[in-house]
Amino acid sequence: MGKSLKMLAGAIALGALQAPAVAQDKSLTNAPAPKIFTDVLQCRALTDAAQRLACFDRTVGTLAQAQQRKDVFVADKEAIREARRGLFGFSLPKVRIFGDDDMAEEVKSIESKIKAVSAGQKGYVFTLEDGAxxxxxxxxxMDKPKAGSKIRIRRAALGSYMGSIDGRVGFRIERLSN
Incomplete structure (x- = not known):
């Protein structure tokens, strides 16, 4: 139980999304940990082994139920990186729901394969492997790109994005909702 409890506690610290999405940067990063998490941590202070174990059993059980109800989200760094990649291209408010600045690896570009191509208003619409x-x-x-071609999308000036298929000349591109 000790190792999995530590992993769970670390994941909760990174991924607990208890603060409202409209909070400002500083209020989120300085916000205290959720009570459900601090209750688990307080068990460490108990010196009697039986009381400490009972405390951990009770609080971890409550934490597990909260996760099942989706009141608490648990994520590791890799899941957070993947979520950031999935949000690449969307304009989002500056809310630190993914942790402190040490994890603020900004996604500057993505590479994927094109799953489908269709006609759009100004050019083509690309559906990538992940559904984006x-x-x-x-x-x-440009000649009509084919499914299976590699596409690289990178941030450009003034919040815009540039796409390049199979390393060819770039073109302006924007993210659509899924």
Whole structure:
């Protein structure tokens, strides 16, 4: 129980999403840990082994129930990185729901394979392997890309994005909702 409890506690510290999404940066990063998590930590202070074990059993049980009810979300660093990749291209408020600055690895580009291509208003609409949809926003000419082609999308100036298929000339692109 000790090792899994430590992993659970670490994951909760990184991924507990108890603060409201509208909170400002400083209020979120300085917010106290959720009570359900601090209750588990307080068990460590008990000196009697039987009382400490009973405390851990009770609080970890409560924590597990909260996770099942989806009141608490538990994520490790890899899951957070994957979530950041999945949100690449969306304009989101500056809310630190993924932890402190030491984990603030900003995603600057993604690489994927094109799953499908369709016609859009100005050019093509690309559906990537993960289901993300991106639309060409300029009228740069290109032969119709094929499913299975590699696409790289990177941040560009002033909040825009550039796409490049199989290393060819870039074009402007924007993220669509899934």
């Amino acid at each position: 949809r991106w639309a060409q926003t300029d009228s740069a000419y």
